[in-house]
Amino acid sequence: MSELNLLPLLGIVIVVFGFALRFNPLLVVCVAGLATGWAVNIDFISLLETFGEKFMNSRQLASFLLILPVIALLERYGLQQRAKSWVASIKSVTTSRILSVYFIVRECSAALGLLSLAGQPQTVRPLLAPMALGAAANMHGTLPKHIQDLISAHAAACDNIAVFFGEDIFIAFGAVLLMDAFLKENGIAGIEPLHIGLWAIPTAIAALIVHLFRLARLEAKIHHLMNEFNHCSTVEMSEELS
Structure with a gap:
């Protein structure tokens, strides 16, 4: 051997x-x-x-990597600060409304196959999260770290969940074609990518309703956490003065 x-x-x-x-x-x-x-x-x-x-x-991957230095350059010159200040100037905007609108747009665009239209590095970090934070700061004042993390996490979740449930509707998406090939290889006939995409629509609608409900509750949770934070800060100041 x-x-x-x-x-x-x-x-x-x-x-x-x-x-x-x-x-x-x-x-x-x-x-x-x-x-x-x-x-x-x-x-x-x-x-x-x-x-x-x-x-x-793989040059398409290389072109995608160019997004990262561009976003870093924009952030260096105040993109996040501009997004926060712009949202703060609109009195009727709330965190849940911003995230809800983004979720709807992101899921619909993913259903049309426009997966690169937005995303974590090019939209959520430099724009969506600062706008959501700016709206919360506009209503509640300076936000403590744990509330900032909560809002940023919800901003990231909006993108992930919307893409996850929206992309299955697009019949040319890789996962849909993989499911179609798997079914045919195992002798299950009569199911086309169009059928898989159509059956993904009820799931996407359910995800939309559930997540919009979660975002509506987020506003109340931020208000509750801010009240607790302000109360604890007041108690600590009173103890220090006494």
Whole structure:
């Protein structure tokens, strides 16, 4: 029996140690790829051709990564502060109304296949969460840390839940096509992607109703937590003065 060659696993070792030592992720992955190519006796030119081919096939992912520095640059120059101040100038806006409108728009856009129209890095962090925080601060004043975290968590949940239940309606979505292929492979005929998308609509509507109810309760919860916080602050000040 031929001896097992463990050299091709060298790339995994490099990735593990590189990430553990917090080196540049892109550099670690490139070095791991080169080491793996060397271990399986791929010549250097062919290895570079493989790198270029995989990069070209994944260039859409690379373009998505460009969003991160753009958002960071906008935040550096006050995008979050501008969003907060703009919302604070509108007296009738509340946290639950902002999040509810976003949830409806996000779920409808996901149902149409527009998954990249919004998202956590490009919308929730720089815009939605600051706007929700600004609306709460406009009504209740300075917010303590635990209430800020609560509102930010609900903002992130709006995006996740809306996309999760909305994307199944889009018949060209990968999960819908996967379910269709799985059913056909197991001899279950007569079910098309359109049927799966249509049956996802009641679930999406139910998720919409449940989450809008949760967001309506969020406003009351913020008010209750702020009253508790203000009461505790008053008691502490009284104890200090006495």
